[in-house]
Amino acid sequence: MRGNAEDIEMLEILDLNNVSSILNHLSNLVKLSLSIYGEKGNVILAPASEDKFLSALKASQRGRDEYNDFLKGCIEKTVNKRDGLVAKGPAGQHYFFVPVHVNNVTFVIAASGVYLSSKEFEDFYLRDGRSYDLNPEELEAWSQMVIIRDYATLRETAQHIQTMVNQFFSIRYEGDLNEKKFKLTKTILSLIADIDLDMQVEEIYDIVVDILLFLFNVDNVSVMIKHDDVFSPQRVAGRLRLRLQSMTLKGAGILSEAVEKQRHIYSDNMMEILRLGLPDEVISVHAFPIVTKDKITRLMGVFNSRLSQDDVDIITELCKVVSFILRLRDFHDSYEKRKKDMDILNMVITRLNEVKEPEELYETIMDMSVHLAHAERGSLMLMENGNSYLSIKAAKGINKKLLKEIKIKVGEGVAGKVFGEGIPLMVYDIEKDERVLLPRKPSYKTGSFVSIPLKLGEKTIGVLNISDKVQGEVFSEEDMTLLGSFASYASIALERSMYYSLVGHLRELSITDSLTGLFNKRYFEERFFEELQRSERHNLSFSLAMLDIDDFKLFNDTEGHLSGDEVLKNIANIAKESTRVIDIIARFGGEEFAIIMPQTEKDEAFFVAERIRKSIREQLSHTWKYFPKERITVTVGVATFPSDGKGMKDLIQNADRALYRGKKDGKDRTLLYSK
Template sequence: MSNAELTTIQPVELLENLKGYPFLAPYHLSFCCDQEGGLSRVKSRFTICGATEHPPHCCRLCQNTLEDAVQRAIGSHQPVVFRCHAGLLSFAVPIRSGDLPFSCIIGGGVRDSEIDPAQMESFAKGDDGDAVALLEELVRLPAVTEQEVAETAHRVHELVPSLLTRNLHSLVFEKTMQRLSAVTGVSAGIDGARTAGDVMALVSETLGILFDIARIALLVPQGSGSFAVKGLWGLDPDLGSMPAAKAHGIFPRNYAGQTITIEDDCRALFPAVESDRATCIRLATADEILGILVLFDTTLPPRDEMLLKLFTGRAASRLHQVKAEERHSTESAQAAKLLTLFSNLSRAENREELHQQILGMAADLVEASSGSIMFVDDNGETLKIESALGMNMQLAQSMVVQVGTGIAGKVAASGHPLLVNDIEKDKRIGTPNRPRFKTKSFVSIPIRLRDDIIGVLNLSDKKNQGIFTEADLKLLITFADHASIMIERAISIERADFLEQLSITDHLTGLYNRRFLKRRMEEELSRSIRQNMGLTVMLVDLDHFKIYNDLCGHLAGDRALKRLARILSDSARQMDIVTRYGGEEFCVILPGTSKKESIFVAERIRRAIESEEFPHEENLPQGRLTASIGVSSYPEDGSSDVVLLKAADVALYRAKAEGRNRVAIASGAEEDDGTHIRKVAQNQP
């Protein structure tokens, strides 16, 4: 921008001063000048006529009349009053000044008060548009006489030279300084704005009020390869969208300027606005376009354009800062949310619950309504759904995918995530969308365990019917990386639990073993002592089991032991502990049970064993396979696990000595004589 442009009075500045005079209030003002031998109009927010909203029709018919009036005014150096075909009055006032790039002021937008409305109705009917609407517009125009228009034109003719020679420069300078002061003050407010919306609200309000711009819009980059067109001032908030390539094309390639004026393509670019002229201001940093501000129906003097560049440059800088702050805030919020999610995942009680939680949390992160987690089998050949969202689980579990085939299979084979906006248009997929999916966009993420792919996370059907974005993909990859740690932890815990279970479980019967019994006996006895409750121990031993083993074989003996384990488990309460004590001997702990109550339990178990049919039991000495049971209780028979087990053992052998297939209750006297009873029992067949 040259110094001459900054110091020369611009047409719009003279118009703004003229509009301040009350006698010109009814008129719309503009300028005409001769360029290369032809008449040209300097376009501004003031139209030549401004009378109706049907300029194509009017301008086409009035152009010759206008050109003739301007030529007559310039040739005679006197104002000329002229009438258009619709009966509207206008004037042309010639200007003679070497400093101004124009030669004539045009005033219009009033109707002749002496013309019959019927004549205007006849004109309206001849219009190509809505005749009723056009007539209503014409009737609403200020009504003047031709003499009043002539007087107004002469006053303008006399006023303009005095403005140009005396104080217009001072007025323009004063207004420029006022605007500069206002812009400086508002810039401080912009620096304190917290959101992009707050920044643009200040910008639009400042431009609308301070620079008298009637309509302002903003092009905002969207993540989907388009720009949203938003009305900021004097326009509807939602003006549609524009492809990104089209928006970037507003400024020619390698165009270094910040502002550009468009005329020929204005209506094509902004069909919802219906304007023939727009000044576009690029809001950008060194490497990013943050938006494009669009000022409609305005011509900016160089001084105002310079102020706008400074002002919008400040706004662009703040927009960049706000965007960085929002990105940081979003990342911090996402990090906090992920930490909360991982904390919740750590409380999952088993792998099935963990898988379901992972799927649900991933779906919430990207607002997906459907999805699944699939895991590779032990052979590494197939994928099977372990958890599903938005589909029947029984049906989902029946779906098996070969690794390397299908979408999930290819992700599992390659180890690369897949983001698809449209399954039918994506060249990597290119298949028709399946009916069970509401949208055509989805994302598949491999689940890694160290260097191995163990599964695939699939998500589809955004709740807002939108498409998944690169930001969604990045967030899911981060989540999947941490979720895989939880999966590995769950697998490790399950393996440890399995090994622990093996160490405390009898491999034949599936009951707990003697190692587990000792630990639980100590725990239950300690609890009984603290809470002053009873505790009973039962030792159950099959009668003549060695004979049964010798007659029927070890396999039959093992089956008999398994049956006895089942009988004991079925007879026990959920709180009771059933263990294999060794060989054919079993131990049952009855927490919170007195000796008297335990007698009924022991007798029920004895009868259940007696009534059970075992193969070839008729060959045993008693004709059937039975059991003897010894019972001891806390506190009567002892207060330690060793003493209670010894008391139950002594009672058991008393039951053996007294003929087997019976229940014996421990007592202190029997405990002292336990050796003798054991010998008697061992000597019986």
Template sequence: MCRVDEGPPLCSRLCPSVIDKIVNTAVSSNKPKVFRCPAGLVGFAVPMRSSAGQFHCLIGGGVREKSLDLYRIEALAKTENINPFTLLEQLQNLPITTEKAVEETADRVSGVVASLLSAGADTPPADKLTEKLHAVVAISAGIDKAKTAAETISLLCETIGLLFDIPGIAAALPDDGNEGFSLQGAWGFPIAHERLTTATLHRFVPGNPTGKSVLSGEEINELFPGTDAQSALCFPLAAHGEPVGLVVLFNSDLKAGDDLLVELLTGRAATRLTVLKREEEFTRESALSGRLLTMVNSLTLAEGKEELCHRILEMGTELVYASCGSLMLIDESGETLRIESAIGMNRQLARIMNVRKGNGIAGRVAAGGHPMVVNDIEKDERIAAPNRPRFKTKSFISMPLTFKGETLGVLNLSDKKNQGIFTEADLDILSPLVSHAASMIQRASSHESIELLERLSITDPLTELYNRRFLEKRMEEELSRSLRNGLHLTVMLMDLDNFKTYNDLCGHIAGDKALKKVAKILRGSVRDMDVVTRYGGEEFCILLPGASKKESIFVAERIRRTIENEVFAGEEDLPQGRLTTSIGISSFPEDGSSANALIDASDIALYRAKSEGRNRIVISNSAADPETRGFPSPLVQRKQ
């Protein structure tokens, strides 16, 4: 499938009647006709009339359109009692084209036939013509199966060179990025790789992009400097009216009709190049989609807005091969852009570089909400400013980070690693990432705001310790865990001695500084799992999960001694000449099984410590607790 009338049994059964019908139609109208076989494949019939008046008909086929009619395939497989998946696989392996392309090919073949038949005595007989056309059709089938552009051009030029005895052939193919064309010797003609701009290529493509043109001596020297060719024929590689390349035949001596056969081959090659380009673009887009999906998924793993912004910037530079960039966010005032992350920029400079909304390039992008792609900062009419020394190139891209119509910030990228320029294609690549990034930045900002509110609701604003509200909730959780697992839970309640006097003598500012210093001491004296809270005023409460009274005494003594030895401004005027603390300790389960019971027990022990002279530790119900007996510190008192 498909050799038209010499194919597999399925074709032999189904196609003869269709071919007979289309041949009769083509011969009676003396015009080329396009048809579809029962399997949906596209073919053509071109009538030929010899000088003797005898009609022949050239049949071509074996190609399909991109989309297959699955209903037709299923019905055909059912009627012919064959496996539909086998039939589908055979069809999928055939060359892909369009009905319009087949019509164009049929018209070209018809033109070649007419030209050859009208050439007179020099024209080969009909059977020779048919043989030559069969060779072209066979080579065209090979072109349709070429895997790469290089393979396509190689097969095309080798065929033309051998079939028409051409001594030298050159080809021009698009560069990577489609910014121009590269010239290379493709058949018996050594040429240094030169670049050809798109504008120059269009100069050699006539109004009818499928027709040949003769290059003048100046044009040959311009395209191929140092070439000693005396003549050159230029055949554009064009598909659907758009040039995709160029083939040049040097010192050729084409016979009548040969040029039409060359055009037939170049047209087929151009179609194949277009298909390969589309397949490559699809593969690249699929790979880019997968890459973007991986990137977006990895963004969800970022811990906090700072890391998120840095990852977004890294991904942006990676996608468009930029070596420098920054991600700026609009601050709470809504008027100033601040750099959250930067690559290729001094960190100190990044910290202090703020831009007012509407000022500078990033400020204008933020204010307008539209991206800006600049090829040359000095020539772009929107900017027309000298390039800054810290940038290696004059091209950059600046994109707003927008979520639901609100601009959150700006992504700036500059200095491509290959020293190239940024284009709209880079903008298209970045757009999906920027869209997802903006929503994730908004989510991270909202999450941080919620976290801040939650933190403020459970945190003492002065000391930044947890507050009493958090303590009550956490105590219930720890009591449940201790009861479940049979663990100790110790509560330590402490109060700064003579602190009211300290405030009166030294002032509330000194008192606030003293409280902050004590909070820092407490945090540094306990484990990460312990909970330090400001209970109220100069009182603090510490939860020690899993710690017995004996273990907690060492912690309490370390805190007491550290505060006693710490220097506090103005403490020498206190009754004891220094700022100290008294501590009361209780523990689950011996002193109670509820939060209130444990707090009450610690409070009573604390009151006892105060009444017995301050600057000491008292343990609740210690007479019944064998773990605390024999503790050497004279400051540890046992509540009776």
């Protein structure tokens, strides 16, 4: 740590009131907490508010120790560097540190950490979160709060922070020789730092134009954006505002030179000015480039104004900062849109995973795809088994009845070609795109559409067609990417649905009794063990009822086996209607049935068994040809876990004992097992 004298010297050098104000503004701008440290790691200026996730990490002993060691090491490295340091620290976060040198004194600006992607954060949280005392259940909440920034943007942020702070101090310590320049720069930094990433671009233009008008006293200023080979005004102010705001300027001459050389260009040559398309009243032009995404897309033009070299230097730096802010805002908007799209996509995928039935899945895929693309029309086409035609399984914005008989041959038409080639197609205008060249139907808003193959590996199984954006705009690459991701999941869901139907059919055959449609003995045993384990684990009761048809051998002997089969089916149907949703009923063998009643004590089990017995007695009354009894009746025995047995063998045996005691007592009754 520094001694008191050194700390006092540092405080005097930094002019902390001004620095604190600037740092807070910059912190708000870049959405990161910023701190200032001395060479030895002593805190000179703490952030107004510390990053919440960093605070949570430091609340644990491990996080606190790791961060302090990391911070100390990075500060030691940074003081000897010129361009600063980006390093990966505790919890997998990425931090930047930049050195600032003032009057032979060096201090370090440190930023709070970021993750390079949501996945990087989630991987850390799920893998190591507990070791930092982070609650696994709070993953979703923290996901909304941590900062995501790609590596290039993080480095650029560090460079701009370093440039702006260094410039502030270099001007500050020119002293009284240039007090005006210092105050001017300080004011500009304060105004620029107030820009929020949620602002509209036009609002940012307004701030920049106001700076030029009021701080540099320029006569006319225009922020222009380049489209093709011309610059169009976005914001104009000054005496010639009405003339300039309606003019587009040729991207040539000094404007072209500013673009190519990426620097300020000045001209008062009237021939050059007139060739740009400017009015006669303009006698001088300053062109300042504003670089975004490595291309000059904007220029700031200052007309009929005298600017000193200091003014030019400051405005040039201002344009660099504005460029950075616009790029940061582009990243912010892109990330927020991508995040929103992914949230929607995750919701859609969750919904797809819930749907198993093919017809419902077709409609769900159609609804979700038009929702994702903000569109009104679409169709889902799948290959029919055993032929080379696509048929429409679902449609949106089109009467499905009109499409019912439509079959598209593979290789023909737009959808047929997309299916055959397995390559997605996006068309801005169906009448102008040489790949299609078809007339647009009057009922459609636009001629723009996307057609995406549904693929499983190399195999194409269908095509998803989407058209008519709600607002009437054309489809974009972002739409194509999002729908492409959705199509991948939709293809998997379609395959899963097909297998689900097949497996469901096969499983039904393997676990059901072919005569009665009830579960068979094999499935009964599987479910019995599951219920036994669940009841043991959670200290619950369940009951088992064994049901046997009275005098069924006599019935078969007198009425025949075909009539006996009908009785078995009727009893199965009546029993199913009389049991509860949670009960499991199976044909145990011959004329015997078994019923598992989860979470059911003896008294309630007796009530359920009696309801079944009475329903069978009432509904199976008949005048038989040979059978001597008027009614078909059943006897039921009930045993309950754990009081009547703790295993399958004991419970079945005791339920059977109760049943046979009922037979001895006269049949057509329900008895509970008792020792």
